[in-house]
Amino acid sequence: MPAQPAPSRPSPPGALQRLTAPLHQTPGRLTAILATVVVLGLLTGLAALVGVRQRADLVHGVTARSGELLVAAQNLYRALSDADATAASAFLSNGLEPPVLRERYQRDLADAAAALTVVSAATDGRSVSAIARITARLPVYSGLVETARSYNRQGLPLGVAYLQEASGLMRDELLPAAQELYTAASDELDAARDRAAGFPWIATLLGLATLAGLVLTQIYLMRRTNRLLNVGLLVSTGSLVLLVGWLAVSAIAAGGYLQASRDDGSAQMNLLAEARIAGLQARADEALTLVARGNGAAFEENFGVVMERLAGTDGNGGLLGQARAAASDQATRQAVETAILKTQAWTVTHRQVRLHDEAGDYEKAVQTTVGSEGLTTAAIFTQLDEALAQAITHNGERFEREAASAGRALTGADVGMVGLTLLVLVGAVLGIQRRIAEYR
Numbered sequence: 001m002p003a004q005p006a007p008s009r010p011s012p013p014g015a016l017q018r019l020t021a022p023l024h025q026t027p028g029r030l031t032a033i034l035a036t037v038v039v040l041g042l043l044t045g046l047a048a049l050v051g052v053r054q055r056a057d058l059v060h061g062v063t064a065r066s067g068e069l070l071v072a073a074q075n076l077y078r079a080l081s082d083a084d085a086t087a088a089s090a091f092l093s094n095g096l097e098p099p100v101l102r103e104r105y106q107r108d109l110a111d112a113a114a115a116l117t118v119v120s121a122a123t124d125g126r127s128v129s130a131i132a133r134i135t136a137r138l139p140v141y142s143g144l145v146e147t148a149r150s151y152n153r154q155g156l157p158l159g160v161a162y163l164q165e166a167s168g169l170m171r172d173e174l175l176p177a178a179q180e181l182y183t184a185a186s187d188e189l190d191a192a193r194d195r196a197a198g199f200p201w202i203a204t205l206l207g208l209a210t211l212a213g214l215v216l217t218q219i220y221l222m223r224r225t226n227r228l229l230n231v232g233l234l235v236s237t238g239s240l241v242l243l244v245g246w247l248a249v250s251a252i253a254a255g256g257y258l259q260a261s262r263d264d265g266s267a268q269m270n271l272l273a274e275a276r277i278a279g280l281q282a283r284a285d286e287a288l289t290l291v292a293r294g295n296g297a298a299f300e301e302n303f304g305v306v307m308e309r310l311a312g313t314d315g316n317g318g319l320l321g322q323a324r325a326a327a328s329d330q331a332t333r334q335a336v337e338t339a340i341l342k343t344q345a346w347t348v349t350h351r352q353v354r355l356h357d358e359a360g361d362y363e364k365a366v367q368t369t370v371g372s373e374g375l376t377t378a379a380i381f382t383q384l385d386e387a388l389a390q391a392i393t394h395n396g397e398r399f400e401r402e403a404a405s406a407g408r409a410l411t412g413a414d415v416g417m418v419g420l421t422l423l424v425l426v427g428a429v430l431g432i433q434r435r436i437a438e439y440r
Contacts, residue, residue: 033217034432037236038425040210044240045421047203048247052413058196059254059410062261063403065122066189070266071396072118073185074273075111076134077178081280083108084170087145088287089378091152091163092370109142119181127184130177137177141169160291167288171281186270193262196406197255200247207244214240214428221435232431239423246420250413257406264328265399269392271326275310275319275339276388282306283381286350290357290365300354307347315344323391329398335391342384349377 086105090097116138120131144166151159214237221230285303289296312318320340327333349368356365370378 030432030436034428037210037213037217037428040206040213041421041424041428044203044206044210044243045417045424047206048200048243048417049414051200051203052410052417055196055251055254056407056410058192059258059403059407062189062192062196062258063400066192067399067403069119069122070185070189072115073182076115076119077175077182077277078273079108079112079115080170080174080178081277083112084167085280085284085287087163088167088284088291089370091291092287092366112138123181123184127181130180133177134174137169137173141166141174144169163291164288167284189266193258197258200251203247204244207240211237211240211244217432225435230431232427232434236424236427236431239420239427243417243420243424246413246416250409253409254406257402257409261399261402261406265395265402268323268326268332268395269399271319271323272388272392272395275323276385276392278306278310278319279381279384279388282310286369286377290369293362311340311343315347316340331394332391335387338387339384342380342387346377346380346384349375349380353377
């Protein structure tokens, strides 16, 4: 009788089979589900906490760093422009300039130095070259002005040449460098605001994935156990909904406030500051035209260009027209309307200055420009400048309020994310672990 073959032994289970074997039974499946929910919950909570902390830091940086840098760059540009206009206006007085103009000029230089210090400390590496140019050339400018003053006190026409050289240095080197700094600061503020207003997509998507896992888990348990409710999982689900909702609502609210800080604050500040600086440049051109005594055609031509940029060809357009159209509150609109009216009055009075000067009545032209009468171009310009300064300050305050509101929208969110994450985890563990215990 032929020998029967020995029965074959079953091969031992492989590593994968040993790992997946518990999943063929309900307790093992529930344990795997619990582990998945806990990992997703931890990742959601961690992403939410990190996102809230980062967003809060970015919002703080918008006001504490980027906003301060923009204001300092704006002050630097304005102070340099005002120094140029004031120095030119002071030369219209024979001999010693009026003390008030001298004090204003010195204050402008001090303000420029202070603003440059702030910008140097806060700006990034892209603006190093512009800062270096201003730092190196500003003493040269002030030295030229002092030399011009010295000759002017002696009644020597050489002072006019030094003043024109100083003004050329200001316009060709200092103001373009200041404009570069201002543009860089404005770009930095916009970039910081965009980062701070970003939506927390990673944490939200993780939260939705965890929520889907909790819902599927409850459906699975309901089918396996015929029990409609699981208190632990309900607490976990409710906490997760609150977490994701809080995270999304706080981010949207902060983003809305930051957008308002742009539309109702810094954007209008930028436009108004640009108009104010244009007015200062026109004022300097007007004074230099007279100081040149018949050789100021280039300054008069530039005056017309700058005034058209400021108010358009009809006195209702240009930068001021844009500012009026962009004004989002009554206070700003009224200030811009005042500036427009003063610009129109300035244009009319400037024509009188030119008529006197071209007719050979230089003294009358000077009196119409810087005299003691209230209808001089100097008085009208002062009112224009004050209206724009008031509007800039008002919109700066609006920017700060909206940015502060964005920070308040995130207040307590980090603590809330931690507390809700713990509820999500504890609820899931208690809810699923109790079902696992029923199988032991």
